[in-house]
Amino acid sequence: MTKPTPKRAWGQAIQNRDEQFEMKRQVVLRTAARTYSERGFHETTLADIAEELNISKPTLYYYFKNKDEILFECHRLGIEAITDGETPMPAAGSCTGRERLEEFLRRYVRMVVDDFGTCLVMTGPNALEPKNRGKVIEGRRKIDQMLRDILQEGAQDGTLDCPDPKMTAMFVFGAMNWLPRWYHSDGGLNIDKLTERLIAFVMRAIAADRCQS
């Protein structure tokens, strides 16, 4: 509870030098993402992050340019978790809009419950410096467009019934982005059940065949 991050995760595992470096970077990022999400970006000091890792503040600067870059990397990883998943989204036309929607929701929920996704959604892009902010906003816009396209496609192939894809997309994103604020993986609620419930909710709202499950 007080120390969720395992101590001494720092200097173990004598691998290649570069791998070691990269690995430590990742550890910093995870810790930062969690802390940013819990307390907020501005409420989190670099000293906090350092303390949680049992290292000193200057050490952070050996791995990152500044506080802003740490946040940016968290956001970047969150965005990538959706845009470039290991298995690509089924291409448009390869299946019905409804099926693609379900796949998208499943991915998005998985992402948004992860440390980086949570961080992406909890700490807005406002905190970022202009240049990075632009990139993050662009990334989010792409994700936004993905869902809109899917809804559009579903409306055309007749598997979905939503009059206004843009607005509907916003409702759905809202429901999903709110999730990190109340769902905690350590609670009794398991994530698969949650995902199914959310999909059921959305599908009832916009699937075209309204008189079946």
Next chain:
Amino acid sequence: MTKPTPKRAWGQAIQNRDEQFEMKRQVVLRTAARTYSERGFHETTLADIAEELNISKPTLYYYFKNKDEILFECHRLGIEAITDGETPMPAAGSCTGRERLEEFLRRYVRMVVDDFGTCLVMTGPNALEPKNRGKVIEGRRKIDQMLRDILQEGAQDGTLDCPDPKMTAMFVFGAMNWLPRWYHSDGGLNIDKLTERLIAFVMRAIAADRCQS
């Protein structure tokens, strides 16, 4: 765009002394709520707020104890906008759960689009000092409970069909709380249409009579 807040809104209208005081307090609060929402609480300095009102920073301290109190008042007003509306919510049992749900959604959307409601939803309670945070969290909990109760009631009287009221409530709150992040009253989209769409969305998702409008 650059100056949405009308200048010289400050020292006009020579009313009663106390009313004048109260009026200026309100002006500060509205300005603060807007600025907090747009830039975030920690990104907003008291100098920013003062500048927008063409007054000096110490003057703010004549009307408020500190930065925290300003935020707290904004949240309080946001919460009150729902819990004590001028016309009270129809009592449980006086009409169907579905009807009450519709009324609740209508109110909530109206509130969340207002300056204080937006501020409540955009800046989490984390920024507040412990004591005030407690009160705000309590207020939010009450609102939360309102919706859950309504859903429960609807499930019992057969007008709503949601297997898990708690979870469903969260989905619905998510959809609504996300609204201030993309809806801007100055855009082409009008609020009534938005409200109806949202209600339609939610009703399709959880209303019991699934094969009619």
Next chain:
DNA sequence: CATTTTGTTGACCCATGGGTCGAACAACAA
């Protein structure tokens, strides 16, 4: 073992911004 490279840190710097103080000014009363 000497030396270079890689990691780590205590101590420090300093801009930012919340908060204070006392003086000035305005308004109203006597």
Next chain:
DNA sequence: TTGTTGTTCGACCCATGGGTCAACAAAATG
């Protein structure tokens, strides 16, 4: 006019926290 109270502000204080630096430790290198 003179006191009294209400209102405003310039100038200041100072804790916080992002960021830097020079020195030190620990591997790698030869």
